Amino acid sequence: xxxxxxxxxxxxxxxxxxxxxxxxxxxxxxxxxxxxxxxxxxxxxxxxxxxxxxxxxxxxxxxxxxxxxxxxxxxxxxxxxxxxxxxxxxxxxxxxxxxxxxxxxxxxxxxxxxxxxxxxxxxxxxxxxxxxxxxxxxxxxxxxxxxxxxxxxxxxxxxxxxxxxxxxxxxxxxxxxxxxxxxxxxxxxxxxxxxxxxxxxxxxxxxxxxxxxxxxxxxxxxxxxxxxxxxxxxxxxxxxxxxxxxxxxxxxxxxxxxxxxxxxxxxxxxxxxxxxxxxxxxxxxxxxxxxxxxxxxxxxxxxxxxxxxxxxxxxxxxxxxxxxxxxxxxxxxxxxxxxxxxxxxxxxxxxxxxxxxxxxxxxxxxxxxxxxxxxxxxxxxxxxxxxxxxxxxxxxx
Amino acid sequence: xxxxxxxxxxxxxxxxxxxxxxxxxxxxxxxxxxxxxxxxxxxxxxxxxxxxxxxxxxxxxxxxxxxxxxxxxxxxxxxxxxxxxxxxxxxxxxxxxxxxxxxxxxxxxxxxxxxxxxxxxxxxxxxxxxxxxxxxxxxxxxxxxxxxxxxxxxxxxxxxxxxxxxxxxxxxxxxxxxxxxxxxxxxxxxxxxxxxxxxxxxxxxxxxxxxxxxxxxxxxxxxxxxxxxxxxxxxxxxxxxx
Numbered sequence: 001x002x003x004x005x006x007x008x009x010x011x012x013x014x015x016x017x018x019x020x021x022x023x024x025x026x027x028x029x030x031x032x033x034x035x036x037x038x039x040x041x042x043x044x045x046x047x048x049x050x051x052x053x054x055x056x057x058x059x060x061x062x063x064x065x066x067x068x069x070x071x072x073x074x075x076x077x078x079x080x081x082x083x084x085x086x087x088x089x090x091x092x093x094x095x096x097x098x099x100x101x102x103x104x105x106x107x108x109x110x111x112x113x114x115x116x117x118x119x120x121x122x123x124x125x126x127x128x129x130x131x132x133x134x135x136x137x138x139x140x141x142x143x144x145x146x147x148x149x150x151x152x153x154x155x156x157x158x159x160x161x162x163x164x165x166x167x168x169x170x171x172x173x174x175x176x177x178x179x180x181x182x183x184x185x186x187x188x189x190x191x192x193x194x195x196x197x198x199x200x201x202x203x204x205x206x207x208x209x210x211x212x213x214x215x216x217x218x219x220x221x222x223x224x225x226x227x228x229x230x231x232x233x234x235x236x237x238x239x240x241x242x243x244x245x246x247x248x249x250x251x252x253x254x255x256x257x258x259x260x261x262x263x264x265x266x267x268x269x270x271x272x273x274x275x276x277x278x279x280x281x282x283x284x285x286x287x288x289x290x291x292x293x294x295x296x297x298x299x300x301x302x303x304x305x306x307x308x309x310x311x312x313x314x315x316x317x318x319x320x321x322x323x324x325x326x327x328x329x330x331x332x333x334x335x336x337x338x339x340x341x342x343x344x345x346x347x348x349x350x351x352x353x354x355x356x357x358x359x360x361x362x363x364x365x366x367x368x369x370x371x372x373x374x375x376x377x378x379x380x381x382x383x384x385x386x387x388x389x390x391x392x393x394x395x396x397x
Numbered sequence: 398x399x400x401x402x403x404x405x406x407x408x409x410x411x412x413x414x415x416x417x418x419x420x421x422x423x424x425x426x427x428x429x430x431x432x433x434x435x436x437x438x439x440x441x442x443x444x445x446x447x448x449x450x451x452x453x454x455x456x457x458x459x460x461x462x463x464x465x466x467x468x469x470x471x472x473x474x475x476x477x478x479x480x481x482x483x484x485x486x487x488x489x490x491x492x493x494x495x496x497x498x499x500x501x502x503x504x505x506x507x508x509x510x511x512x513x514x515x516x517x518x519x520x521x522x523x524x525x526x527x528x529x530x531x532x533x534x535x536x537x538x539x540x541x542x543x544x545x546x547x548x549x550x551x552x553x554x555x556x557x558x559x560x561x562x563x564x565x566x567x568x569x570x571x572x573x574x575x576x577x578x579x580x581x582x583x584x585x586x587x588x589x590x591x592x593x594x595x596x597x598x599x600x601x602x603x604x605x606x607x608x609x610x611x612x613x614x615x616x617x618x619x620x621x622x623x624x625x626x627x628x629x630x631x632x633x634x635x636x637x638x639x
Contacts, residue, residue: 008511304494311488
């Protein structure tokens with residue numbers, strides 16, 4: 001009748017307590033080696049967080065601007081020449097039932113300058129365009145200074161400047177005059193930013209009648225903007241070419257400006273791979289630091305290991321002790337790193353006026369990464385500790 | 398007090414050879430009976446420490462058999478040996494091996510860590526064990542706040558907190574002055590009185606003389622292993638030490 005000799009089990013709380021006791025005894029070393037892990041995790045969280053925040057910002061912008069705006073521009077003729085939209089195009093588009101608002105602009109072959117002393121070649125990248133009165137409403141733009149064109153001012157030498165155009169001309173107020181096509185025009189309004197129509201931001205806008213009478217504009221529209229209800233965007237897109245130019249629908253091209261923004265949002269994460277790789281390298285170096293710390297810790301604590309073996313610890317329990325110590329060490333670095341990364345994301349996002357976003361999967365990934373690193377870094381030192389014979393461990397002086 | 402003379406630890410023809418042809422033990426027979434107070438004495442290099450490792454199952458013999466409480470340790474796995482140690486053995490070393498920065502209470506409670514006892518019970522029994530070694534008023538003190546003798550008594554409390562049948566003490570007073578050493582020996586005497594089997598490894602003839610039986614080792618062999626003194630340890634202590 002032999003009694004059964006089964007070693008006592010350590011509760012999970014005891015495993016953690018024993019692991020933590022080893023760390024508590026050497027705080028400076030713990031902080032330094034956890035720092036390596038923290039830097040790696042913080043880098044990765046910040047990279048993911050900042051690109052997520054940027055994407056979130058673009059998506060929110062897209063949401064606000066809507067995706068129901070279509071633009072119609074002339075394509076090319078069969079022979080490769082520039083095509084023209086018919087002068088009736090705007091009226092035809094407005095007749096499509098789901099279309100709510102529509103407007104046209106037409107390029108005027110001239111430039112806008114502060115005075116006639118500035119050479120004509122210095123256009124500053126600003127184009128002069130004739131605009132129909134519905135343009136502002138269709139683009140859902142805003143006038144920051146002055147007014148938009150009305151039926152009366154559309155016939156006068158009056159001009160409304162896009163936000164970028166006003167900035168390039170150095171104009172911040174209305175009532176001043178600019179030199180266009182050999183005569184003075186009065187600035188009556190300045191527009192706010194238009195993310196869906198950056199070409200309008202860079203334009204000086206005048207009425208169609210004024211363009212034809214004062215600047216010799218031929219009257220052909222070059223772009224038609226149109227907004228319909230969200231659900232009918234696709235069907236409107238289908239009929240637009242035939243409606244605008246029934247005789248040559250293939251010479252009309254239709255695009256959706258919000259697609260560019262959506263593509264930008266999708267691409268917001270693409271440039272971060274290199275930075276993520278950098279974070280991964282930092283993490284790897286941190287892991288090597290943890291392994292190094294653990295190896296030294298095992299060497300220094302041979303007596304403690306011997307004592308624990310004499311108290312009845314099995315090899316498995318000694319191994320578990322050093323593994324849990326390694327896991328706690330790298331877990332500590334991971335938590336600190338996640339907090340630092342989240343703070344960096346929040347700080348950067350707030351400074352750029354973005355909504356701060358740290359995706360939960362990034363935090364989950366960081367936790368998983370530190371657990372893997374802690375285990376891998378701890379395996380070798382833990383095996384060494386467990387292999388140590390109790391007599392050798394106790395004989396060390 | 399009746400002491401059944403069944404062997405708690407039995408060594409039969411034990412040899413231990415270390416790499417490099419070092420014969421630490423050359424064939425030792427020894428029975429440690431329950432309730433004994435035994436000294437293993439000999440000059441350094443005589444094999445005392447190896448004897449401790451054999452009796453304490455910290456190492457296995459090269460040849461020969463070691464039985465502890467009826468278990469042949471050759472037949473036991475490392476796990477089973479660990480369980481055997483946690484149940485039957487308490488160790489006191491020349492160095493105290495206390496965790497720095499950890500209270501006396503928690504140092505002693507660690508003596509039960511590997512027995513599967515829960516933490517509350519461990520601490521309660523640790524307090525009782527510290528009381529037994531006369532340190533009931535020092536539970537919260539850290540090792541650095543205790544004298545050498547007190548630290549060794551904490552180590553003794555850790556060794557006996559699980560009430561092991563056998564206490565193995567390796568030069569327990571080697572690092573202490575004679576006053577502190579006498580305190581530690583008094584604690585050991587008290588434990589022996591209450592039934593714990595004690596084996597003391599020492600090169601100090603005076604401490605050896607304080608034990609009931611002396612086993613003399615020389616060059617890995619037992620040269621003298623008889624019962625020697627009829628004076629009890631308590632009277633000897635009363636007689637004073639020079």
